[in-house]
Amino acid sequence: MELIDGKKISAEVKQEIAAEVEEIIKNGGKKPHLAAIIVGHDGASETYVAAKVKACHQVGFDSSEFRFEDTITEAELLAEIEKVNQDDSIDGLIVQLPLPKHISESKVIETIRPEKDVDGFHPMNVGKMVATLPTYLPATPAGIVELLKRYKIETSGKNCVVLGRSNIVGTPMSVLMSRKASHGDCTVTLCHSRTKNIPEITREADIIIVALGMPEFLTGDMVKTGAVVIDVGIHRIKSDKTKSGWKLIGDVNFDEVAPKCSFITPVPGGVGPMTIVSLLQNTLIASKKEIYS
Template structure:
């Protein structure tokens, strides 16, 4: 069994990006800049945003963190996005999800200029993805492709089963793995909460992507011998014996599933780190697309 180590693969991607940024700045160009907006103080969101800011610094990117109060009016958030849209020094904008209930995520995503939408959630970018046009690939599926590429996983002709159909993970993952691209050309089945005989479907998977947000849902009896398992899930599970009072669990029961697999991602230390690598790759692409860079 090969451990698909997100730390190792993300470092490799970041080293490449860092070298590109150093070359650009040595030629007198400005540094790429990512603006992140955090609304409220949800613990997990705080951690994700802090990690994104830290990774920007490590890779030579500039970052700007805008914090807004939990009760901020939706109109203020939209105005803040518009300001960033019009700020020529900002290449990429991300609004950390989830947002408080009084704010429409759909409106927020649609307000980010598609050319700065480094999370790849804007309907224009999602449409381009479906049509196989150049676009920003949502960071998590992009990170998974980078991980598969790093470990030279052969995807062509394989049957990929994706559990979860969200707009940010499952659905774009299904489009990418079924596309005619180097890390694609799979035959794809996408499963969701209404899928019947899920165990039988998962047992057919050469590549199984678990993205449903249910800790340790995928058990050994659902996995074919020699499968490649990608665990996207991140759930905080209360644990009084843990320092922080919780542990991070994936969607796969790692200890029982890993021995059956050819390769598997750990949680933590897998897809989460690759998501940041995907985000930084998109930010550099946004910068390069920006003619005034």
């Protein structure tokens, strides 16, 4: 069993991005600029945006944050997004999810200009992904593909099971793994809360990507020997074995599943660091106007 080290790979990719940014600036180009809009004071969102800002500085990007109280109306938020759309100094914009219940996530996503949608959520960019056209790929699925690539894990012709069908991870992940591309070409089964006999399906899988949001859902008896397991979940639970009184676990029961795997991602330190790196890669592409000129 080999651990897939997302921290190590993300550090390598950041070094590559930083070197490219340095070259761009040396040749008279502008720094890539990523902006984040955050509404309210959700703890996980605050942590994630802070990590994005830190990562921007590490690779030489400019970054901006626009913070609003959760009392902001939908119309007011859409107007703020439009301001960023019109600002030519900003290459990429993310609006941190989740949003307050009175604001439509789909309206927000559709208001962001496709050329600044470095999360890869706009319908135009999703459509380009499905059509295998150059676009910004959703950050977490793109990060997972990067891990498979850098660990030289064979995917062509393999059976891949994706657990979870969210628009952010599960559904785009199933598309990327089935595409005719390097580190695609899988036969993909997408499972969700209504799927029957999930253990029977996962036991046939060469690659299992778990993004259900259910702590330790995947257990040892659901995995065949030699499988590759990618754990997207992250949950903070009470623990009497840590100084903080808390520990992080994923959607996979690591102690049961890991001994049966050829490769597995840990939680934390697996998929998480790659999500931010993918966002940086998309912002760099946006600044170079590679997709939308």
